[in-house]
């Protein structure tokens with residue numbers, strides 16, 4: 001059984017990525033899985049080449065530092081030739097209507113005067129990633145489930161039209177997916193590309209900055225610590241973050257606090273502690289480029305090896 005998940009280097013790794021995804025990949029991941037940095041996806045909107053390269057390295061270091069099995073880790077563009085080839089074949093099995101129906105495309109393109117064509121087609125690239133690696137399960141947030149549905153449809157269509165090559169993947173939305181919200185605006189999810197970094201805790205933020213951001217988190221004027229996500233989203237977010245760090249349920253933690261200040265203090269300390277080891281190991285890895293390059297090259301070689309027969313078969317069966 002192979003699982004495949006990715007993180008896009010469109011900004012620094014934030015606490016939501018860590019608690020909602022990376023920590024799980026480290027705990028549950030095996031050498032058969034694939035966890036990669038989707039740098040090609042980061043090019044679907046305006047990007048800076050040097051920053052993209054630096055963020056890709058940083059994210060690779062964070063994944064390894066967090067304990068994701070090094071043999072399962074890689075960088076998407078290390079297979080750009082293979083992916084380019086399969087993406088073309090899959091684009092030739094996908095209709096314009098299917099791509100244009102993707103909710104993410106519609107949301108991200110509405111009202112923009114200029115949209116990169118790749119924003120429309122990248123779900124096909126994502127399908128190529130999944131199908132090339134033979135992934136059976138794709139753990140995703142519910143915002144990406146539609147893209148995995150497209151990958152399923154394209155796998156079935158290819159197999160039915162040209163011959164059995166691809167495993168048909170399925171999306172799995174993790175059952176207790178921690179959905180960390182923005183500290184400054186708890187109605188939105190925390191995201192690495194947030195406009196206002198005050199609401200986003202980055203994994204590599206120094207401890208004092210983490211404490212400052214959490215102490216300034218927006219709450220409400222009700223003054224009671226209860227777990228009520230609809231009425232008190234800010235307080236609920238802090239409880240959820242604390243619970244994720246402590247391995248407890250948010251509702252069971254609430255009665256322990258008499259004030260928002262106490263809750264913030266406890267949450268800040270839990271987050272600082274949770275991130276301390278990852279931050280330290282990431283910094284050490286970034287200072288040791290040779291080791292990072294070695295892991296990256298190894299991941300690329302392995303991903304290429306495991307995908308070669310599928311790519312060859314797909315090209316041959318489709319008439320190339």
Ligand code: ADP
Pocket residue numbers: 005006007008009010014016017018019020021022139140141177178179180181189190191192193
């Ligand atoms: P971002 O939204 O920060 O750009 P990505 O799209 O790169 O994140 O997603 C990487 C992983 O992190 C995905 O599995 C996604 O579900 C998870 N993730 C992103 N933001 C959050 C969040 N605020 N809470 C929980 N999980 C998150």
